[in-house]
Amino acid sequence: MVDYIIVGFGIAGVSVTEELERRGKTYLVYEDSSQKASRVAAGVCNPVVLKRFTMAWRGGELMDGAISFYKGIEERLSQSFVDELPVLRRFNSVEEQNLWYEAADRPVLREFLSENILKNKNEGIGAPFYLGKVHKTHKVALSQLLSSYMAYMKAKNSLIEEPFVHDDIEILDNGVVYKGVKARHLIFSEGYGMVQNPYFNQLPLVGNKGEYVIIKSETLRLKEAIKAAFFIVPLGNDLYKIGATYDHQDKSKETTEAARDKILKKMKEVLCCEYTIVSQESGIRPTVRDRRPLVGTHDTYKVLHLLNGLGTRGVLMGPFLAKQLLNSIEKGETLEAEYNINRFA
Numbered sequence: 001m002v003d004y005i006i007v008g009f010g011i012a013g014v015s016v017t018e019e020l021e022r023r024g025k026t027y028l029v030y031e032d033s034s035q036k037a038s039r040v041a042a043g044v045c046n047p048v049v050l051k052r053f054t055m056a057w058r059g060g061e062l063m064d065g066a067i068s069f070y071k072g073i074e075e076r077l078s079q080s081f082v083d084e085l086p087v088l089r090r091f092n093s094v095e096e097q098n099l100w101y102e103a104a105d106r107p108v109l110r111e112f113l114s115e116n117i118l119k120n121k122n123e124g125i126g127a128p129f130y131l132g133k134v135h136k137t138h139k140v141a142l143s144q145l146l147s148s149y150m151a152y153m154k155a156k157n158s159l160i161e162e163p164f165v166h167d168d169i170e171i172l173d174n175g176v177v178y179k180g181v182k183a184r185h186l187i188f189s190e191g192y193g194m195v196q197n198p199y200f201n202q203l204p205l206v207g208n209k210g211e212y213v214i215i216k217s218e219t220l221r222l223k224e225a226i227k228a229a230f231f232i233v234p235l236g237n238d239l240y241k242i243g244a245t246y247d248h249q250d251k252s253k254e255t256t257e258a259a260r261d262k263i264l265k266k267m268k269e270v271l272c273c274e275y276t277i278v279s280q281e282s283g284i285r286p287t288v289r290d291r292r293p294l295v296g297t298h299d300t301y302k303v304l305h306l307l308n309g310l311g312t313r314g315v316l317m318g319p320f321l322a323k324q325l326l327n328s329i330e331k332g333e334t335l336e337a338e339y340n341i342n343r344f345a
């Protein structure tokens with residue numbers, strides 16, 4: 001008997017699991033490596049929409065809580081996964097510079113956007129219209145964090161690395177039984193894999209494929225992330241992630257030549273250095289029609305719950321939403337209408 005079964009161990013799954021650990025609950029996690037969004041994500045934790053210089057949904061409010069949540073995981077696992085990583089927005093025109101100045105003057109953005117714009121000092125980057133600096137942004141090394149957490153769970157027999165088969169659940173009034181294990185509650189955090197889940201796949205999860213190109217350049221020597229047409233995110237050892245693309249039609253798992261060409265073409269005038277292409281990665285973002293997360297409890301089966309729809313800013317939203325879901329299950333607190341799945345009832 002455990003308190004919870006969790007299906008899926010990406011950002012949503014680790015957010016729920018860590019929150020359960022902090023509450024002293026027992027759990028069993030199923031993970032089958034069928035989805036990759038959290039594994040390929042650059043892990044940038046940034047509350048500002050850098051296309052229009054606006055605050056992302058709940059952006060400023062969630063930032064401190066998210067970073068301290070991941071630092072708590074660092075303590076639990078005695079490893080480092082979180083680093084401050086300033087983001088430099090490359091301007092395309094004087095008009096964009098003026099929009100930045102206006103945005104930086106708004107109270108909600110003031111603490112995040114630099115008051116002044118900066119001259120580019122890196123010869124590997126072309127930025128004739130200068131750069132704006134976003135403060136307080138971080139990078140979470142998600143793939144390492146997830147692997148380390150899985151090793152931690154494996155050591156205490158809390159992880160099963162195989163596909164969870166929805167047809168094999170027995171639902172009781174006070175819990176579920178799956179493969180002989182009884183749990184008080186079951187939380188699905190399957191990312192885009194939710195489309196196979198008969199209990200929740202009527203919800204409007206759209207999915208949006210993202211691809212990165214990984215390059216190596218010994219001359220680029222970037223310490224910050226750059227946001228131009230795409231992000232350039234330093235990974236260490238002269239490696240950089242460049243992307244990611246957005247494609248809501250192609251839901252295949254393979255990387256594509258079209259995405260690679262698009263990234264390299266758009267970054268031609270930004271990358272003024274020698275580089276080699278090392279690899280390419282892709283994942284499907286679990287995006288939702290109304291661009292809000294999917295959190296809540298099944299209408300009929302009150303022991304089945306969902307944390308999904310983290311879309312494009314999972315690092316920022318995951319910890320907050322996991323806490324809200326568990327408060328609703330354990331304490332009967334009401335979930336906010338904006339992200340409660342009952343908005344689609």
Ligand SMILES: Cc1cc2nc3c(=O)[nH]c(=O)nc-3n(C[C@H](O)[C@H](O)[C@H](O)COP(=O)(O)OP(=O)(O)OC[C@H]3O[C@@H](n4cnc5c(N)ncnc54)[C@H](O)[C@@H]3O)c2cc1C
Pocket residue numbers: 007008009010011012013030031032033034035036037038039040041042043044045162163164165189190191192193194209210211212243244245282283284285286307308309310311312313314315316
């Ligand atoms: C290219 C790219 C770049 C991104 N960059 C960023 C970024 O820099 N910052 C940011 O905040 N967000 C970023 N995102 C978005 C972020 O990745 C998502 O918000 C987040 O990963 C979603 O996490 P999730 O746990 O809901 O889904 P997933 O990461 O897809 O995790 C779901 C997990 O469930 C498992 N699973 C599914 N079905 C089953 C089953 N039946 N049995 C067992 N296991 C199952 C899958 O294997 C998977 O591990 C990016 C996304 C992409 C694709």
